[in-house]
Amino acid sequence: xAGVSQSPSNKVTEKGKDVELRCDPISGHTALYWYRQRxxxxxxxxxxxxxxxxxxxxxxxxxxxxxxxxxxxxxTLTIQRTQQEDSAVYLCASSSSTGWAEAFFGxxxxxxxx
Amino acid sequence: xxxxxxxxxxxxxxxxAIVSLNCTYSNSAFQYFMWYRQYSRKGPELxxxxxxxxxxxxxxxxxxVDKSSKYISLFIRDSQPSDSATYLCAMSQGAQKLVFGxxxxxxxxx
Numbered sequence: 001x002a003g004v005s006q007s008p009s010n011k012v013t014e015k016g017k018d019v020e021l022r023c024d025p026i027s028g029h030t031a032l033y034w035y036r037q038r039x040x041x042x043x044x045x046x047x048x049x050x051x052x053x054x055x056x057x058x059x060x061x062x063x064x065x066x067x068x069x070x071x072x073x074x075x076t077l078t079i080q081r082t083q084q085e086d087s088a089v090y091l092c093a094s095s096s097s098t099g100w101a102e103a104f105f106g107x108x109x110x111x112x113x114x
Numbered sequence: 115x116x117x118x119x120x121x122x123x124x125x126x127x128x129x130x131a132i133v134s135l136n137c138t139y140s141n142s143a144f145q146y147f148m149w150y151r152q153y154s155r156k157g158p159e160l161x162x163x164x165x166x167x168x169x170x171x172x173x174x175x176x177x178x179v180d181k182s183s184k185y186i187s188l189f190i191r192d193s194q195p196s197d198s199a200t201y202l203c204a205m206s207q208g209a210q211k212l213v214f215g216x217x218x219x220x221x222x223x224x
Contacts, residue, residue: 041216
């Protein structure tokens with residue numbers, strides 16, 4: 001597809017379970033971002049991948065959160081031992097090396113921890 | 115103190131009004147300034163992108179950046195009900211993470 005694709009679109013999980021969220025960026029985009037958006041709130045930065053550089057992990061809230069990206073392709077965000085406060089929409093965005101500030105967002109994964 | 119401050123609103127105006135949305139920031143290293151629009155249950159979409167200080171116009175939308183005051187604005191002229199959404203400002207130092215404001219929820223009443 002032409003846009004950023006995220007899966008699943010919705011995920012309900014039990015507290016304590018691990019979840020894995022997937023992001024397929026726009027083909028050729030070197031930069032990839034993960035953000036978290038709690039209900040009625042702004043976007044909270046989680047992690048940023050730029051090409052082969054070391055990722056900026058400064059926004060990950062705890063060691064239960066991790067993310068991987070292989071080259072310039074798919075990224076996965078993993079949340080271990082989920083807690084109720086992890087409930088939010090997780091948004092992925094990608095941008096090109098020449099238009100890096102013009103980030104294109106996916107529709108997000110709505111995570112509910114019960 | 116948050117790096118980027120944005121009044122969450124809500125803001126409600128009649129159709130046809132001029133809307134002014136604003137953000138302030140504390141990091142003087144920010145050079146790139148963006149406005150995103152987010153409809154309910156959708157991902158944000160880029161509206162305007164400005165480098166450094168100055169104005170940029172695109173149709174009914176005008177973005178202004180005043181780096182001396184660390185203040186950015188988005189103006190919407192002849193507002194339409196379809197403009198009802200949450201508007202998020204974002205900024206960055208360079209090829210680094212985008213830092214977002216909280217977003218302002220805007221409603222245009224017919």
